[in-house]
Amino acid sequence: MTEDTPAPDADAPLTPLVPDDPDAAALEAVAGDGDPGPLPDAPRGTSELARVYAALLARAGETMVEPRLDATRRACELLGDIHTAAPVITITGTNGKTSTARMVDALLTAHGLRVGRFTSPHLHRVTERISVDSAEVAEPVFVRIHDEIAPVLAVVDAELDAVGRARLTFFEALTVLAFAVFADAPVDVMVLEVGMGGEWDSTNVADAQVCGFSPVGFDHMAHLGPDLTAIATTKAGILDRTVDPSPAPDPVAVVAVQEPEAERALAAQIAARGVRAVWEDRDFAVVAREKAVDGQLLTARGAVGSYPDLFLPLHGAHQVHNAALALAICEQFLSDGEKPLDAETVAQGFSQVDSPGRAEILRSEPTILVDGAHNPAGARVLADTIAEAFDFREVVGVLAMFGDKDPHGVLEHVHRFADRVVVTEAVSPRAMPVDELAAAAAEWWDPDDVLRAEDLNAALMQAIDLALADGEPGIGIVVTGSLATVAEARTLLGRKDA
Template identity: 45%
Template structure:
């Protein structure tokens, strides 16, 4: 049954609320940690899940988009739904979807997946669900549920055609997940975003905790394969916490996850420090400064907007001692492509521009034309197919010599990262 495409939809909660009502309000069967923001949502969701699971709770995690398979989006007990369970869940809810359709409210693609997640988590059943918004907040399908804890990761410009042309407008949309009686966990924000979020907190009477004030990263040093952190949570200080993820942005994601779990558990006692260490030491965030190959080192990253790309490049510089970086880049045509290229230019010695598997991907020739304006013709290679582009990028790095310190960065989109991950044989986690 045709449900349209994920990125083209009518913003309203009317349809999903009717469907969930027909399903018996499954989203009310468990407490929810709800996560919105421009960058860092999926990593924060995975880190939050890791902490909760380490406390022996059964956790449902719903994130988007996926890297390799749609089933990655709906996770129970740390594992994506099996093909059989995914199909079974679809078959279980489709009669209710058709009833909603018949009432003149045609359920759209992301709404269907969200209903499947909420119903699947109730059926499992889970002790707690970690839910990432798809886009925005106020009218995002996930917002038909009320989060006990609302986490807002850093807000920057993205989806401006949908969410607004400035930071304040985007923050206003994302603030919609903060509900009366909730606890709002706010990552460090630009001033315009912080003001809007704090107004929402005041309007709802939510309890607020802000990174850098009520909680934060106290110290951080680069360690083999990641970083060593001292984190100040809402209820205590957690020292010698190893995080196998790169960059200051991941340390921020980790402390936001920590504060969210502390807020959910209630009381004044801090979490067990060994539990926190164990949870974070085994955490992963596929497609986020992830090393997928050695000799030469190939790093993939899902950065697709200026805020995300800035964080990625800072993390790359801090955590990898590359003498030279070759870029393999494919982007969506509706993104701020010129700013992405402007940010990449000082970092990349050469850039291989290509396309990913999405119909929204900018054609390689068009991206190449834009790239030449920043890099000059000599540094730009146009290779239409991603598999060939990966081969070209690796070949350029190889030609520098085994001990040259040249690395390859594959970036520009979540789809690019997922496609590259599959092609380079990392597969599904």
């Protein structure tokens, strides 16, 4: 492992994920990775949040997508056009959206703006998805705003019922709630991460001044299409104007490096709309980077400025490129791309960035790293990051996935860094059965190197025993496969902050 690996609670026991823990419910409601499930009884002190969360979970889950904007727009308009209450930055893509959104938030905050950020999924608490001033919305505020907008949600539900259409979904209602929180604060800017796709994602009811595109890859093909052209075309829908008159009639697209097919599709959509665009490696770029204690140093070239020696407290080349994308987005938003940002302020912003559940170290001796990679592109990035940033002499992988994901696409890259793997089941009705995942793993590892565990707690204990068996340091444990898996691991290891 690296010399800067932290040692949080190295000897602390695992914390069981008990049935009455509301965090168990959070594992059931991971956007794109999990379907909202039944809400367990909540401990004292969280009954109001549990009540509101139960009401949200009673709606159609996040994998039950309604490709529409009119329902969310109707609710926002009835609430006083809350989707236009502040300028908007929207970020779509396949991987890196959340990290990029958090970086944009940090940079704008460093520049003195009050930022409202809406991201998904959450790791432990639904309140994590909505933040103001870079902090998770307080439970009383979340509850109060939900109760204030609930009558309007009921009106829209009734209108949809009357014409035989599905009621507002979990994600649609949560999007409306986020807009309402931001309007109530109020905030100076809203940073919105698209939940799925772009064209018909509920966040797209807001017209973004700047539209960011992280790398587009394969995921959610049942909803987005079978190839990168279809997926990228749907994501380019965030460039559409849905408000009349639009508060941002001339958006700018800021585009990260893409696969050639995705780049061609995005370029075609941008040209068709006559939108101005800035592209990574043409208009902005990562100039240099090097490993540093607890992260890395980068020099970035923006569209209008140069920013040397920025400290980013995250590992992996992908995070440096996310940072370049975030910086270019902020240049366009704060100065219309006409003048550079203050380099010291940019450095201050990046120094405050974190990204829980993404190449995150939770414990040392042995080092336990968690990462929410759940598709081939995410697993490839994880493998690259481990190879570059860590000096493990051996790695034990711990893996739990969902049944609608591509196990071999993920295992191909997990196999690059894991010498052995312990497979188990995620806490979700959509979990891939352990026997199915073990059979897939047996095609990549020798049979003796594929172990099974009945749950993640048992898998972690088994992995720790393997890592400590010979008494020599340097064996790492990497937990991955979904963000639900990461969330459960964080809970078991006593980390519920996100």
